[in-house]
Amino acid sequence: MAAPTDPRGTADTRFSLSQAEIPTAWFNVAPHLTSPLDPPLHPATREPVGPDDLAPLFAAELIGQEMSADPWIDIPGEVLDVLRLWRPTPLIRARRLEAALQTTARIYFKDESVSPAGSHKPNSAVPQAFYNAREGIRRLSTETGAGQWGTALAFACAQYDLECAVYMVRKSFEQKPYRKVIMETWGASVVPSPIDDPDNAGSLGAAISDAVRDAGGRDDTHYALGSVLNHVLLHQTVIGLEAQQQLAQAGETRPDVVIAPCGGGSNLGGIALPFLPDPTVRLLAAEPASCPTLTQGTYEYDFGDTAGLTPLMNMYTLGHDFMPPGIHAGGLRYHGDSPIISKLVHEGRMEAVAHRQRTVFEANVLFARVEGKLPAPEAGHGIASVIAEANDATAKGEERVILFNYCGHGLLDLSAYEDHLAGSLPEEP
Ligand SMILES: Cc1ncc(COP(=O)(O)O)c(C=O)c1O
Numbered sequence: 001m002a003a004p005t006d007p008r009g010t011a012d013t014r015f016s017l018s019q020a021e022i023p024t025a026w027f028n029v030a031p032h033l034t035s036p037l038d039p040p041l042h043p044a045t046r047e048p049v050g051p052d053d054l055a056p057l058f059a060a061e062l063i064g065q066e067m068s069a070d071p072w073i074d075i076p077g078e079v080l081d082v083l084r085l086w087r088p089t090p091l092i093r094a095r096r097l098e099a100a101l102q103t104t105a106r107i108y109f110k111d112e113s114v115s116p117a118g119s120h121k122p123n124s125a126v127p128q129a130f131y132n133a134r135e136g137i138r139r140l141s142t143e144t145g146a147g148q149w150g151t152a153l154a155f156a157c158a159q160y161d162l163e164c165a166v167y168m169v170r171k172s173f174e175q176k177p178y179r180k181v182i183m184e185t186w187g188a189s190v191v192p193s194p195i196d197d198p199d200n201a202g203s204l205g206a207a208i209s210d211a212v213r214d215a216g217g218r219d220d221t222h223y224a225l226g227s228v229l230n231h232v233l234l235h236q237t238v239i240g241l242e243a244q245q246q247l248a249q250a251g252e253t254r255p256d257v258v259i260a261p262c263g264g265g266s267n268l269g270g271i272a273l274p275f276l277p278d279p280t281v282r283l284l285a286a287e288p289a290s291c292p293t294l295t296q297g298t299y300e301y302d303f304g305d306t307a308g309l310t311p312l313m314n315m316y317t318l319g320h321d322f323m324p325p326g327i328h329a330g331g332l333r334y335h336g337d338s339p340i341i342s343k344l345v346h347e348g349r350m351e352a353v354a355h356r357q358r359t360v361f362e363a364n365v366l367f368a369r370v371e372g373k374l375p376a377p378e379a380g381h382g383i384a385s386v387i388a389e390a391n392d393a394t395a396k397g398e399e400r401v402i403l404f405n406y407c408g409h410g411l412l413d414l415s416a417y418e419d420h421l422a423g424s425l426p427e428e429p
Pocket of ligand 1: 263265331378407
């Protein structure tokens with residue numbers, strides 16, 4: 001057997017925190033914004049919504065977090081007990097990707113694929129299920145695009161003995177049949193959406209309408225959203241908070257650029273927002289060219305769902321009736337975006353780029369071959385941006401420190417890889 005080339009471990013690739021170092025408070029970005037967010041507007045009156053308007057759908061504690069200006073919000077012990085099943089997640093230095101790219105950049109990623117559901121999504125599913133259960137709710141309804149959020153909520157509901165009803169975008173329901181099996185194993189029920197139009201491929205906006213109608217019609221049921229809203233991004237900040245400690249372990253003072261894919265903005269917000277107060281850190285959103293909300297949408301008030309049942313939010317939007325093509329990154333097929341992320345992009349504090357589907361899969365295959373992990377199609381948008389940033393740093397001879405969020409694995413997305421390897425994946429379906 002060949003001797004290791006680094007017997008003293010100076011070329012470490014994994015930076016881990018002990019379980020005692022798990023963050024015990026979430027980072028609230030609200031006090032760090034240049035001005036307060038524009039309020040959500042009631043769909044009927046177009047007046048700002050108050051807590052009472054949201055009470056039929058959300059737990060009071062989550063409504064409070066949505067509107068909070070406190071800089072830190074404590075994570076309840078009962079939530080930490082569940083997060084501890086997989087957190088803190090490792091920070092990995094992607095040395096083999098660096099070598100393959102022959103780059104002068106140093107590339108790090110947070111590995112959120114190690115969660116039970118295989119993505120970052122349980123970071124918010126767990127507290128959402130907890131607060132609802134504590135307030136006496138018995139059942140949650142939700143939408144899911146790629147299936148990652150529905151899977152995470154099914155897992156979280158099982159922890160607190162809640163029923164879980166998942167409306168899954170029909171295109172993904174057909175592309176990823178085993179997602180349903182995982183969700184059902186955790187006790188959830190799963191139906192394709194739109195429920196009243198079997199020939200429609202569906203969209204996240206339409207699935208949100210189905211889930212909101214379900215919760216609105218039952219006293220024992222609340223609605224849970226997997227992204228977009230302030231409290232969801234808040235819950236995801238454990239990612240960036242851990243990364244700050246782990247980068248210090250790796251000997252870095254700060255990243256030069258933080259990158260993540262962006263569908264509704266939750267994994268991007270989670271890794272990037274704790275770095276917002278440092279103006280020298282660039283923040284970068286990566287989205288699909290076929291659903292280019294941040295790069296080609298307009299910044300205006302729009303509904304969060306297709307049917308116009310949710311409050312209107314000021315955000316980048318492609319129009320709430322926009323029907324994105326059936327790309328494999330189902331979690332990124334959303335017409336709108338988080339108001340926090342939208343404001344940062346609008347003010348020029350955050351950059352956004354769009355990638356085409358085939359470029360994303362080429363990036364994913366390279367990543368899988370050198371780093372060993374098989375990324376979710378959504379994650380590949382971040383990886384395509386990482387490669388572009390690393391190549392740019394090399395061309396300029398810069399030692400750029402790149403941090404990105406490896407937000408999920410692609411082990412249930414193999415049909416997409418099969419198409420890509422067979423050369424039959426359309427550039428833009
Ligand atoms: C693996 C993965 N990454 C990213 C996303 C995009 O969502 P968000 O931008 O809200 O993190 C999703 C959504 O389902 C996902 O499943």
